[in-house]
Amino acid sequence: MSETSRNKFISQCVAMSPCVGKDDIHCKMNDKNTACLTCKRTLAEIKGWEMDYSFEDREKVCKELLDR
Numbered sequence: 001m002s003e004t005s006r007n008k009f010i011s012q013c014v015a016m017s018p019c020v021g022k023d024d025i026h027c028k029m030n031d032k033n034t035a036c037l038t039c040k041r042t043l044a045e046i047k048g049w050e051m052d053y054s055f056e057d058r059e060k061v062c063k064e065l066l067d068r
Contacts, residue, residue, distance in 0.1 A: 013062035
């Protein structure tokens with residue numbers, strides 16, 4: 001992935017949920033209910049996203065998602 005593409009992903013990811021599936025924007029959990037199959041966030045990251053995470057927290061997670 002090019003640096004421009006990475007930066008675009010991170011910017012969009014931080015601004016809204018990184019879980020953007022083909023037909024909807026909701027997480028689809030794995031069989032163990034520990035992480036999303038689409039965006040790769042853990043259950044703790046999903047829970048914290050809307051309520052607790054600062055901009056910096058979201059940016060950190062978004063950068064990590066690129067390598068998951």
